[in-house]
Amino acid sequence: MSSDADIYKHQNFGNPLGLGDKVALLIVDFVNGFDDADQFGGGNVTEACNNTVGLLKACRELNLTIAHTRVVLADDGSDDNIMAIKVPALKNLTENAPGSHIVERLKPLPGEIIVRKRLPSAFFGTDLAPNFTMRRIDTVLVTGCTTSGCVRASAVDAMCHGFRPIVISDCCGDRALGPHEANLFDLRQKYTDIMTRDEVIAELTARQAQAAE
Amino acid sequence: MSSDADIYKHQNFGNPLGLGDKVALLIVDFVNGFDDADQFGGGNVTEACNNTVGLLKACRELNLTIAHTRVVLADDGSDDNIMAIKVPALKNLTENAPGSHIVERLKPLPGEIIVRKRLPSAFFGTDLAPNFTMRRIDTVLVTGCTTSGCVRASAVDAMCHGFRPIVISDCCGDRALGPHEANLFDLRQKYTDIMTRDEVIAELTARQAQAAE
Amino acid sequence: MSSDADIYKHQNFGNPLGLGDKVALLIVDFVNGFDDADQFGGGNVTEACNNTVGLLKACRELNLTIAHTRVVLADDGSDDNIMAIKVPALKNLTENAPGSHIVERLKPLPGEIIVRKRLPSAFFGTDLAPNFTMRRIDTVLVTGCTTSGCVRASAVDAMCHGFRPIVISDCCGDRALGPHEANLFDLRQKYTDIMTRDEVIAELTARQAQAAE
């Protein structure tokens, strides 16, 4: 994509945001149904989910605010939406369906935010943005799946709501690798920083060490 | 992308929405600054803009609700946002800058909605969704630029707000063709129908004829 | 308040909206905790709740869209908000607390929308507006408690989202009668129509009869 990147560079897109002062970790839809190639998963989703285990551990040790999302639709179809017409299998993700539950290896601890949503963005039709605002979060590390769907929508909305989104590339996965790469390209040019897990852990840890001096 | 498409097909993505009963036309950011390859344009943006002239004419004859968007930031930086850090040239698009004005060939007529926005989606931080809701719109034809930016964000948000988005592929343009195609793929699989200009005009015209019988 | 009303009349406030073509019934927070004067109830809340039984029955017979709200906060405080500082007892309204459950006499039927919320408005931080928009609702009958709190906030937001709000005065209750009356005054002047239960049932029934002719 070097020629696409050149066009964006010529128009001065892709400038860095940097980490702000108060960082939250957002884990989008790492639920059983997306960790399963027969339901909504496949591609590099499971690998990204595995990579997120270490990031979650590091963020807990750093006492960051942590938010998880689940896709949950009503059992009786009362909140079916346009997206459920495009993707009818979403209707299987009801409150008690195993597919809608967060994977065991990323199980939320008490006090971590759990957002139920029915649309791509973690922020649309939820009170996550106000919750982050009240906590004075200014930076959101975005992980989860899929890169071309709920991760992108959540990262774009994080930006819209006034937070700096930092997408952690190896903690985001997609059922198909073409869209994974294409969406990381768009995000980096227009909306977010892109960092790897190890880069962001190193920077957060270095900052904490500096603050403790 | 046939293999990516196969994965989506296997998971039963990409089902059609169809046109509803009351259709609006949304023209996203066809302003001078995006019709200029030295500012924000290039690629197939100008071609898409030209294609939209005929669609706008047809929609006016069909008496559809029509909405245009402009990107407008304050002269004094008081409403600069995170996106203006990523893409500083957006700050040039002030109220009176020629670059922020809708191209002459798509000039709005009195009574057509004009939305000023500072973020990708035509719906975020604006009252376009309530305006459409009040008019009982159920379907939004999405055109404009760029496909990988404000068109996609507006189409996704249209869906989130409860409207059926129909992206008109040859009336959407992007400065880079890779992202244009990649985003049409995502939109078709997850969020919107994709039609060409001539297909949608034919269907709308046929319906009107049928209704008049 | 005749002199206050005169001021509004002089400035041409208080014009009627009328019922639109597709009506939904919204029942705000008629849960056990608000039906109990020792928790959040008192005043005319229980009376309003009782009056709503007949309205709900009529709306079901007319096949209207019906939505109920509950206040539900997380057990672990992860979604506590500013309002929970002002009114700490709200934190008792967790998912399984009897106080957060809809009163038995207004128990939702399968297919009726149930909105969990943590803020006054039924629309803020929820996807109720998109759900209504998708169903092409244009008019919302607003009932529930309290008139000076969640009813008012929901009625104002219904208007903001592009729906015509009709507040059903004898199906809204408040722990204190001064605020009940004061808020009906504001709503009538600026935001909504006010009808009694019997008036709205009569009008809806007459319309249905007319449509059936």
Added chain:
Amino acid sequence: MSSDADIYKHQNFGNPLGLGDKVALLIVDFVNGFDDADQFGGGNVTEACNNTVGLLKACRELNLTIAHTRVVLADDGSDDNIMAIKVPALKNLTENAPGSHIVERLKPLPGEIIVRKRLPSAFFGTDLAPNFTMRRIDTVLVTGCTTSGCVRASAVDAMCHGFRPIVISDCCGDRALGPHEANLFDLRQKYTDIMTRDEVIAELTARQAQAAE
């Protein structure tokens, strides 16, 4: 209203929020049309507007973020909404109408936020909340008119978005004094702190002195 207040006290409403760490001043709709008893003003609106001059001066000296709102509807009716049915005179408040312009004595300085809105809340259909979030505002001083309309709606929405709203009672005015008092009562019990202008200036000044030591 002592008996109403007793009911609220019994249910443990009305707890204080306190000022947070980063305060913004929000001035709602102090425009010429509301400073004129023949248009939308009267009552104590002009007095509240005059009182706000000193508060604005103090907040500027303290380098607080300052936001002003105007009501602005399109000249051609394209964005008329439900509220414009209730209150048709709002349609006179077009971009260039003198009535929609901020009063001379509170004229915004460059860099102060100016929000155009068409609905009661300064936050609904605008990007004010993201702007405040990006600046890490946690407390919003709410002034303007009318107390029973746009001030209340803005204060409630400030709370919903995760900011602590502090309504400055003598810098809020209403065309009718009954609703002014009734709404301050509701706000104090459920949503905001209430302070006078001199109280808030004294506290902000004392904090600054303390921080400078």
